[in-house]
Amino acid sequence: MAADLGxxxxxxxxxIRVPRTGDRVFKxxxxxxxxxxxxxxxxxxxxxTFLGFGREHVExxxxxxxxxxxxxxxxxxxxxxxxxxxxxxxxRRNGRVFLDLELNRDFNGDEYECExxxxxxxxxxxxxxxxxxxxxxxxxxxxxxxxALNAAxxxxxxxxxxxxxxxxxxKHARSLRxxxxxxxxxxxxxxxxxxxxxxxxxxxxxxxxVLCGKWFFDGAGGNGHALDHYxxxxxxxxxxxxNITADGADIYSFDEEExxxxxxxxxxxQHFGIDMLQMQQNGTENGHLNTDNTESVRPRVSEWEVIQxxxxxxxxxxxSGFTGIKNLGNSCYLGTTMQVLFSIPEFQRAYVxxxxxxxxxxxxxxxxxxxxxxxxxxxxxxxxxxxxxxMKSELIxxxxxxxxxxxxxxxxxxxxxxxxSKGHPEFSSNRQQDAHEFFLHLINLVERxxxxxxxxxxxxxxxxxxxxxCCQTQKVCYNQKVDYLMQLPAPMEAASNREELIxxxxxxxxxxxxxxxxxxxxxxxxxxxxxxxxxTEPENVPDFWSSALQAxxxxxxxxxFASFPEYLVVQIKKFTFGVDWVPKKLDLSIDxxxxxxxxxxxxxxxxxxxxELPDLTPPIVLPEDTRDDxxxxxxxxxxxxxxxxxxxxxxxxxxxxxxAVYYTGxxxxxxxxxxxxxxxxxxxxxxxxxxxxxxxPGPSMASLGLTATPLDNQPPEESIAILTSMGFPRRHTVQAxxxxxxxxxxxxxxxxxxxxxxxxxxxxxxxxLDMSDIMEPNDNTFSNANTNSHSTLSPDQDASGPRIKDxxxxxxxxxxxxxxxxxxxxYELFAFISHMGASTMSGRYVCHIxxxxxxxxxxxxxxxxxxxxxxxxxxxxxxxxxxxx
Numbered sequence: 001m002a003a004d005l006g007x008x009x010x011x012x013x014x015x016i017r018v019p020r021t022g023d024r025v026f027k028x029x030x031x032x033x034x035x036x037x038x039x040x041x042x043x044x045x046x047x048x049t050f051l052g053f054g055r056e057h058v059e060x061x062x063x064x065x066x067x068x069x070x071x072x073x074x075x076x077x078x079x080x081x082x083x084x085x086x087x088x089x090x091x092r093r094n095g096r097v098f099l100d101l102e103l104n105r106d107f108n109g110d111e112y113e114c115e116x117x118x119x120x121x122x123x124x125x126x127x128x129x130x131x132x133x134x135x136x137x138x139x140x141x142x143x144x145x146x147x148a149l150n151a152a153x154x155x156x157x158x159x160x161x162x163x164x165x166x167x168x169x170x171k172h173a174r175s176l177r178x179x180x181x182x183x184x185x186x187x188x189x190x191x192x193x194x195x196x197x198x199x200x201x202x203x204x205x206x207x208x209x210v211l212c213g214k215w216f217f218d219g220a221g222g223n224g225h226a227l228d229h230y231x232x233x234x235x236x237x238x239x240x241x242x243n244i245t246a247d248g249a250d251i252y253s254f255d256e257e258e259x260x261x262x263x264x265x266x267x268x269x270q271h272f273g274i275d276m277l278q279m280q281q282n283g284t285e286n287g288h289l290n291t292d293n294t295e296s297v298r299p300r301v302s303e304w305e306v307i308q309x310x311x312x313x314x315x316x317x318x319x320s321g322f323t324g325i326k327n328l329g330n331s332c333y334l335g336t337t338m339q340v341l342f343s344i345p346e347f348q349r350a351y352v353x354x355x356x357x358x359x360x361x362x363x364x365x366x367x368x369x370x371x372x373x374x375x376x377x378x379x380x381x382x383x384x385x386x387x388x389x390x391m392k393s394e395l396i397x398x399x400x401x402x403x404x405x406x407x408x409x410x411x412x413x414x415x416x417x418x419x420x421s422k423g424h425p426e427f428s429s430n431r432q433q434d435a436h437e438f439f440l441h442l443i444n445l446v447e448r449x450x451x452x453x454x455x456x457x458x459x460x461x462x463x464x465x466x467x468x469x470c471c472q473t474q475k476v477c478y479n480q481k482v483d484y485l486m487q488l489p490a491p492m493e494a495a496s497n498r499e500e501l502i503x504x505x506x507x508x509x510x511x512x513x514x515x516x517x518x519x520x521x522x523x524x525x526x527x528x529x530x531x532x533x534x535x536t537e538p539e540n541v542p543d544f545w546s547s548a549l550q551a552x553x554x555x556x557x558x559x560x561f562a563s564f565p566e567y568l569v570v571q572i573k574k575f576t577f578g579v580d581w582v583p584k585k586l587d588l589s590i591d592x593x594x595x596x597x598x599x600x601x602x603x604x605x606x607x608x609x610x611x612e613l614p615d616l617t618p619p620i621v622l623p624e625d626t627r628d629d630x631x632x633x634x635x636x637x638x639x640x641x642x643x644x645x646x647x648x649x650x651x652x653x654x655x656x657x658x659x660a661v662y663y664t665g666x667x668x669x670x671x672x673x674x675x676x677x678x679x680x681x682x683x684x685x686x687x688x689x690x691x692x693x694x695x696x697p698g699p700s701m702a703s704l705g706l707t708a709t710p711l712d713n714q715p716p717e718e719s720i721a722i723l724t725s726m727g728f729p730r731r732h733t734v735q736a737x738x739x740x741x742x743x744x745x746x747x748x749x750x751x752x753x754x755x756x757x758x759x760x761x762x763x764x765x766x767x768x769l770d771m772s773d774i775m776e777p778n779d780n781t782f783s784n785a786n787t788n789s790h791s792t793l794s795p796d797q798d799a800s801g802p803r804i805k806d807x808x809x810x811x812x813x814x815x816x817x818x819x820x821x822x823x824x825x826x827y828e829l830f831a832f833i834s835h836m837g838a839s840t841m842s843g844r845y846v847c848h849i850x851x852x853x854x855x856x857x858x859x860x861x862x863x864x865x866x867x868x869x870x871x872x873x874x875x876x877x878x879x880x881x882x883x884x885x
Contacts, residue, residue: 005129005136012069012122016047018144024154026052026415027073031366032359033057034380034411037116042074044121047144050151051367060359062123071148072128074117118149155414170253170260172236176205176268183208184273189515190241194225201242202226202252205268206235213240230254237262244274303587306870307834307846309857314864321851323380323387324410324861330432331417332860336847337439338413339858340831340878342378343849344567350456352378370449373419380411387863410861420445425680434840435833436485436571436876443484448748460484460569463562463804465603470546470613471554477547477613478606480562482804485569485876486535490588494530497522525589531572535559536601543665547616560603563804568596568827568879575840584839589872596827596879639689640666652676653686662689684743715742723747827879835875845875 009016019025027045028036035054037043044058045051047069053061058070120129120141134142190210191198197212200222204211211229212222226238236255239262243250249269253260262268269275305311321343325335341347351358351374358375359366366372380386387409420442421427427438446457466479495501504522511518536558544555574585606612639662646669647657660672660679679685715737722744723733728751736747830850837843846859848869855866 005133006138008122008127009069009138009141013138013140015067016069016141016144017050018140019050019147019151023050023151025050025148025151026154026367027148027151028052028153029412029415030054030057031415032060032362032372032376034376034386037073037075038077042072042117044070044072045148046070047120047148049364050148051365057359058123065364068123070121070123071131071145072117072119072121076115076117078113078115118145120145155418167259167261170237170251170256170262172253172255173260173262173264176237176262176264178205178268178271179207181207185210185241186515189512192223192225194228195223197222197225201240202238203241203272204229204233204235205237205239205251205262207233208272209235210241211238227254237268239265239269244269303873304836304844306868307836307873308859309864309866309868309870312867314857314867316862316864317856318384318387318389318863320382320384320387322856322863323382323384324858324863325381326410326412327860328412328414328417329430331413332845333433333435333438334413334417334420334427335860336833336845336858337435337442338377338416339381339847340833340849341442342381343831343851344456344459346454346456346459346566348378348382350450350454351375352382354453355379367415368419368422370419370445373416374446377411377413377416386411410863423681432837432840432842432844435835435845437840439569439876440484457484459566461804462565462568465560465562465605466557467560467603468541468544468555468557470544470548471556473546473548473553473613475546475548475611475613476606485571487571487573488531489534489573490524490526490586490590491530491534492524492526492586494534495524495526497525521587523587523589525591528590528592531590532601547614550616561598561601562603564598564602564881565804566881568598568881570877570879572875572877574835574875585835585837590874592829592832592871592874592877594829594871595882596829598827638662638666640668643669643672647672647676652680655688656680656686659689682743719744719747723751826882828882829871829877830880831878832869832871832874833876834870834873848874 025045027043027050030036030043030053031051033054033056035041035043035056039054041055044053044055046053046061046065046067048067049065051061053070061067118131120131120137121127122129129137131145132142137145185203185208190201192201192212193210195212200213201210202213203209204226209226209229211226212224213226214222214224230236230238234255236253237260238252238254240250240252249265251260251262251265252258325339327335342352351371355375355378358371362372363369417427424441426433427441443457443460447455450457461482461484463480464483466481467476468479469476492501500522501524504519507519510516538556538558541555541557544553544557545551546553546555572588572590574588576584576586639658641658643666644654644657644661647660648654652660656676656679657672660675661669664671664675715734719737719742720730720733723736724730728736732751733747736750737744739750740747831847833845833847835843835845846857848855848857848866848871850856855869857864857866857869
């Protein structure tokens with residue numbers, strides 16, 4: 001028999017590989033579905049590519065690649081046998097052979113055990129060879145099978161590559177000696193012992209000194225008295241006061257110059273009267289130590305209970321469209337966003353409706369293909385295969401033993417998260433993220449991967465009309481920009497319970513000064529109409545360049561809708577930056593309506609009696625060293641170096657910080673911080689600030705309407721070849737590369753947002769380029785000149801720009817010559833995402849979606865009918881345009 005098996009495998013030996021270092025073995029999840037070794041048909045692992053496939057999809061891979069040898073993995077889960085003493089036999093004694101295997105099921109307790117089965121399967125005859133079979137199989141095959149079975153999880157390898165550094169235990173933690181000086185830390189009213197600083201305070205764990213920090217560790221601000229104290233005393237460890245929770249605290253070692261862990265932190269805090277155990281018993285997050293009214297205990301606990309509808313007997317629902325998404329630790333921002341997107345018919349049609357075509361034309365490695373993984377996720381949510389109700393015989397068991405039944409529900413988005421977050425410094429980490437930022441990130445990916453096919457993100461795209469009036473000349477200019485999400489400010493001054501808020505704030509300050517516990521918090525109640533009013537309020541633009549004056553002037557900007565999208569996404573600006581640069585949430589309740597009428601927000605364009613500003617481009621102000629070669633080469637642009645250093649001490653690259661300060665016009669660290677967050681994905685993020693040199697335009701150039709030309713004007717041929725190989729015309733790719741300083745990734749974005757003109761027209765030669773396509777846009781400097789950036793669209797420059805859907809069945813180009821004629825502006829609320837916690841960097845997200853006339857709550861893997869949807873506490877709201885418009 002051994003000779004027969006050896007002869008049988010001889011033709012396939014060249015296709016069987018032993019996993020090498022860096023190979024990912026997908027033995028827990030199918031590349032096209034959420035089948036696993038626990039599924040009825042098991043999981044087939046290709047012995048050449050090590051990709052996993054369910055029974056339904058392995059034939060496709062065989063036909064496409066000709067690969068014939070697969071390893072079939074099956075896991076059988078059953079209730080554990082009990083020992084003589086009546087207890088369950090230890091799980092370590094069960095028959096698991098798939099080492100380091102991560103599945104969609106978590107085993108809580110020792111109630112269940114698993115038996116694993118492995119076979120080699122040869123296609124197309126499905127000839128099976130049980131494993132292990134050392135005596136009969138060739139040595140190479142045995143080694144390859146053992147290596148695949150023992151390989152680390154594909155996802156654990158990715159996690160190990162994350163740039164997150166593991167925090168180590170401090171060398172001082174176990175030997176720390178604390179002084180018996182009678183110091184007790186009060187529940188509130190802290191301030192630095194050497195100054196009046198009340199933020200970013202650190203408690204020294206040796207003597208109990210409360211002192212302010214500086215620009216280190218978490219980027220918080222202060223006068224550095226905590227560090228000075230260490231230099232005077234050599235007391236090494238300090239804990240950040242307002243970040244202490246029942247689960248731990250932020251600890252810094254001055255001696256080791258890094259964040260550290262302290263296994264004895266509970267005892268060390270107890271020495272100064274801070275009881276972490278009491279915090280846990282009280283069910284609080286920051287315990288009695290929290291004095292920030294935006295993070296106070298009671299509203300946050302109440303918020304968690306209300307948003308999750310705790311205490312109510314919610315009825316679970318199953319089937320198509322009611323499949324949960326399991327939380328991978330801090331991935332609820334991803335799960336809630338994808339639940340909402342795949343409740344929209346256009347996304348369902350684009351991915352699930354084209355499932356077979358997408359799968360048939362998927363690349364050889366479908367785990368990294370955007371369309372494939374979107375189709376897989378959509379099918380997993382909508383098929384109902386992973387959301388089946390328990391059998392009647394299991395109902396009693398489900399009540400008695402909730403954990404096992406619930407943990408087996410839903411799908412685990414490991415492969416999707418790895419694909420969609422690849423290369424992103426934040427989403428590829430295991431930290432909590434902002435659902436608003438992830439929504440925009442995903443829309444960007446949809447845009448990039450929809451060339452030549454239906455783009456479902458079109459349903460969110462709309463145009464904003466920006467009207468700016470020069471305060472000196474009273475002349476106006478109108479610009480339009482593409483947007484996907486409407487951000488509404490939350491004006492605290494418009495709160496309907498303003499008197500109550502003022503009284504609470506007075507009591508809070510009094511309690512802080514007298515070192516007493518804070519009063520019961522009060523949540524601000526703000527009318528939604530006030531948020532809309534704040535959105536349309538005129539905004540002062542101090543750096544507006546007036547073409548009428550040929551100089552900067554004060555201006556006033558107002559924004560309106562230039563088109564109405566099919567689906568309107570509204571985000572409430574609940575977050576603000578604290579002194580420590582961490583986004584903190586305002587405690588708000590917004591009376592969000594079920595129906596919206598936005599007719600009064602429709603833009604009207606240039607009105608009778610208005611005089612338009614001349615259409616002139618502002619002059620480019622270059623640093624002196626680019627205008628005069630005789631100047632010292634060490635001269636640099638005007639940059640607030642102190643602001644750059646503050647950002648650099650937060651951990652960002654210094655050159656990126658200098659660029660951030662420069663491009664935000666030296667408006668301060670906070671504005672530069674926002675620039676960093678928006679640009680940190682760019683490949684040249686950490687490269688030094690480099691402003692191109694330009695020649696003065698000659699007469700012939702002026703006649704062409706161009707202002708300048710770069711000295712090195714031709715993009716590299718290899719960059720042009722990469723883009724043209726993707727199907728884009730050479731002329732368009734050259735223009736895109738020039739517009740983005742030869743940055744491939746930004747050039748690709750430029751191509752998608754600047755479609756090529758359909759009509760033939762005379763183009764300027766490749767050695768000429770408009771300055772508006774070269775210079776980075778400055779978000780803090782406004783001009784009435786038509787720019788061609790990624791977010792601003794000018795009818796005069798590109799009359800066939802992105803197509804905007806406006807009104808019932810109406811598709812119109814961005815010139816919107818008759819946009820004011822459309823009357824559809826009625827919307828109905830159909831989903832909202834809520835955030836629980838004090839910051840976008842912590843807490844949790846859940847979403848509510850209206851399905852079949854009922855609100856449904858999606859709380860990770862648990863999907864239930866909602867009894868009291870907390871619409872007033874939402875963070876992002878999704879409206880659909882009424883079909884009767």
